[in-house]
Amino acid sequence: MKKTNDSFTLEFAKDSGFDRTEIYFYSGTPDLMGVYFSEDTKQNRLFVTDNTIAALECNRDFVRHFNVDLGDISDIKINESKVYRNGGDTLCIIGSGEKYKTIESVLEMVKAALDSNFNRNCLFIAIGGGVITDMTAFAASMFKRGVDVEFVSTTMLADVDAAVGGKTGCDFGNYKNMIGAFYPAKKLHVFSDFVKSLSQKEYISGLAEAIKTAFLFDKEMLELFKNERDKVLARDSEILNRLISGCTKAKAKIVHEDLKEKGSRAFLNLGHTFGHALEAVSGLGEITHGEGVAWGMARAFEYGRKNGLCSDEYAQNGINILASYGYNVGKANVPAEKILDAMRKDKKNMSSVIKLIVQDGPQSTKIIEATDEKILEVLR
Ligand SMILES: NC(=O)c1ccc[n+]([C@@H]2O[C@H](COP(=O)([O-])OP(=O)(O)OC[C@H]3O[C@@H](n4cnc5c(N)ncnc54)[C@H](O)[C@@H]3O)[C@@H](O)[C@H]2O)c1
Structure with missing residues (x-):
């Protein structure tokens, strides 16, 4: 040891x-x-x-x-x-x-x-x-x-x-x-x-x-995900140490600032509102949590692109990185309306309006209120 x-x-x-x-x-x-x-x-x-x-x-x-x-x-x-x-x-x-x-x-x-x-x-x-x-x-x-x-x-x-x-x-x-x-x-x-x-x-x-975590906080780690895919997938020891210690520290920093999720800790939910809804609609256990979150991040990038929040290039780069690890980044196999309904019921959604975590550029994140129509546009 x-x-x-x-x-x-x-x-x-x-x-x-x-x-x-x-x-x-x-x-x-x-x-x-x-x-x-x-x-x-x-x-x-x-x-x-x-x-x-x-x-x-x-x-x-x-x-x-x-x-x-x-x-x-x-x-x-x-x-x-x-x-x-x-x-x-x-x-x-x-x-x-x-x-x-x-x-x-x-x-x-x-x-x-x-x-x-x-x-x-x-x-x-x-x-x-x-x-x-x-x-x-x-x-x-x-x-x-x-x-x-x-x-x-x-x-x-x-x-x-x-x-x-x-x-x-x-x-x-x-x-x-x-x-x-x-x-x-x-x-x-x-x-x-x-x-x-x-x-x-x-x-x-x-x-x-x-x-x-790399999308949210760590430019260098994102480059590593982009350029060292084979080593990441092969669980190379050096890469694992870098990824795990980098992510643990990034999460610790956010938790230090906002333990009870009153502010910036909510950024950690990037991809989760879409992802939890897909997990729930698919049936608990049918897809893994990570598959749901990765698909959800791709939806959040699409939402950003379609609504002029981020550049085409930024959204596509994010989606490409996710796709290169084999995650589904396209349409889900379940009706869009069911996913929207599940998003409304997400326990983290406190109001009648669905809040989404989106990015307008590298490591730049915000919380927005989304309309049903705009959400459906990226689900269909
Ligand atoms: N508290 C939080 O902030 C927080 C955040 C994210 C997720 N979660 C929770 O975490 C849970 C999912 O965690 P998980 O993915 O670690 O699931 P898990 O604990 O069920 O582990 C997944 C599987 O891997 C096996 N396993 C564990 N370690 C292993 C190892 N070293 N080698 C081989 N097999 C091993 C387990 O036996 C299990 O079958 C969910 O219940 C989720 O709600 C909590």
Whole structure:
């Protein structure tokens, strides 16, 4: 395990009620034992992960420490978990993926800590993608009215987005992230090599958020996406480190300025109003979040071009970059009116008028009020 030099601290605004997140970047094989078992601790700890991550070769020593039989965790039912104990440490494993992001899974975590007789000084540690980090932090926010939480992020999406910024929660019924709280992690450990074992589908999904960050804030990174496509797709180590640390820092900067999304944090929703609507209309899980966001960014560029907000050239350049990574940038396979209707229902849309994030040039972003007719023009 090699800690890189660019660890940093995300300080939250004074009036936010939160203190800070210490963020550490590592290159080389992920080493959970090195991070959490190289020194003795008296603190009780609840580790939470999913059964795919627990089965990764690089985590073998970690699960062995808890005597986990991998056969035992191959098929964990929804709303259930497997719990293991060793000394003051407890490991709670749930199934993998969005369908496990339920309030019952969150309560399984709380129950594991209660059954271990943990008090308010314990620590919750999420090892996983956005599903695990969102739920573990939410469980930590509730357990005995709030205990500390730390993250080890293991997906591209969690590294560049979900693990930074304090939004936590779970789904409810068919509604995504309907229950939750703001509750940032005290520490975030980022091993960029975790990304190498992700399926191509999950990698490409997370990459869309990284491309979004480049459009919003980072000209150099955008050039890299344009000129180093093959290396990006091959998950070249140096490129991964650059992308992940660049995106994590950019998100941290925005969160520092605007934790509760009263202003500039809304820029992070570039592509999301269109994208969430397509995800909802296609059926949850039919397209990945990243595919939705990439398609949504292409729609936002079209909107900008058609309404004279940005140049033809700027819009086309953005669309070309997205298309070069294989995202659908054209018309969706579902009726435009249904997408428009879903956009109106987006939980981030507070008024009757749909607000869109658009760009008028490189790294220049604004929020506009869009009319139904103009939205339909870019959907048809
Ligand atoms: N809190 C936020 O600000 C925020 C922001 C964006 C997204 N999110 C949430 O994040 C979730 C999506 O996150 P995600 O894409 O990380 O999903 P995820 O946590 O479900 O992980 C995706 C899949 O990859 C597997 N996986 C994880 N790490 C792996 C690894 N290193 N190697 C191989 N497989 C691995 C998981 O088991 C899972 O099957 C959504 O629920 C979304 O709402 C939250």
